[in-house]
Amino acid sequence: MSDDDAEPDVNISGGSAGGGVEATFDPATAGTRAEAVVDRLGELYWQKAYGGRDGFECLVRTILSQNTSDVASQPAHDALVERFGPVEELAANLVDAPRDELAETISSAGLYNQKAESIQRAAEWVLDAFGSTTDFDAFVRDGDPGEVRETLLELKGVGPKTADCVLLFAGGQGGVFPVDTHVHRIYRRMGIAPPDADHEAVRAVLEREVPAEKCGFGHTATIQFGREYCTARKPACLDDPDACPLADACDQVGVYPVTGEVEDPSEAAD
Incomplete structure (x- = not known):
């Protein structure tokens, strides 16, 4: 290897x-x-060990990992946080980010135009539906796993694997x-x-x-x-x-x- x-x-x-x-x-x-x-x-x-990741950052990170490896998606994640972070301000900054600038930032992850659209949609959804990334994180961590999964699957661009990764890596939900x-x-x-x-x-x-x-x-x-x-x-x-x-x-x-x-x-x- x-x-x-x-x-x-x-x-x-x-x-x-x-x-x-x-x-x-x-x-x-x-x-x-x-x-x-x-x-x-x-x-x-x-x-x-699993769990303990910020819920919204984990959602973004998992979207970046779709159809690629950690080797390719990790640099894209790091570049995104560096340009649009810190993490507590990431969602709001992504909502206002020019789409082409976001796509260029995450280009190493592949499918960057599609992923940029999904990430911005996710940022808007989290802020609209939960009010803040802190409240979203609490929902993922403390909510009923079935309800959390179904809620995540309602978001376009989030499939079963992405929803389950958020449950596992952010929520620390066992059995996922x-x-x-x-x-x-x-x-x-x-x-x-x-x-x-x-x-x-x-x-x-x-x-x-x-x-x-x-x-x-x-x-x-x-x-x-x-x-x-x-x-x-x-x-x-x-x-x-x-x-x-x-x-x-x-x-x-x-x-x-x-x-x-x-x-x-x-x-x-x-």
Whole structure:
């Protein structure tokens, strides 16, 4: 794994100062296959605590991360806060920011025109609906998770993964397992979720079968595992089964080492 692909020391999770409680991992005592996989990931990767991020900043940061990596979106976030911060004034400053200036500031995150529009819309919504980012932060942190999620999903530009990341990283809500493209692919490929499951169905399986305190780590560690080992087009097991540390836990749905072919698990089920 190159340094460019490594997880940043400080990212959307808040790093070691995130404010949550770190889980312990013991595959031998796992109650489900999904928990066993997360526990195995706990032996491979960094340990982090979750929660404690500012709610609005986390919402912006997650929008920036859509369809890109932390390596690309972190500089965009830093540049945005530097130009339009401090954090307590960020929403008001973004509402008044020229759209082209905002787009240029976050260009490293990709899709910058679309994301600039979504970020300004989010800033206007937070101030109109909650009065201040402080009150929005309290809603995310203390509100009923289901209500918070549904409220966030009403905002255009916020999908299930973004809403769940805000719940997890800002609200510190246990039992939230955001599903991005890596999580969606890997748990269907492993056979833990049905091969034709959509993102929401995969989330339901994981949040049912992974203990609440391990869901946050499971999300971020699965992403790293997907970047390092279980890539979409060339998973490590394709050339060498021993190259993947989780090979013995995987059903390889849609992966055919004999022919070197890889397909989406849903296609393998046809």
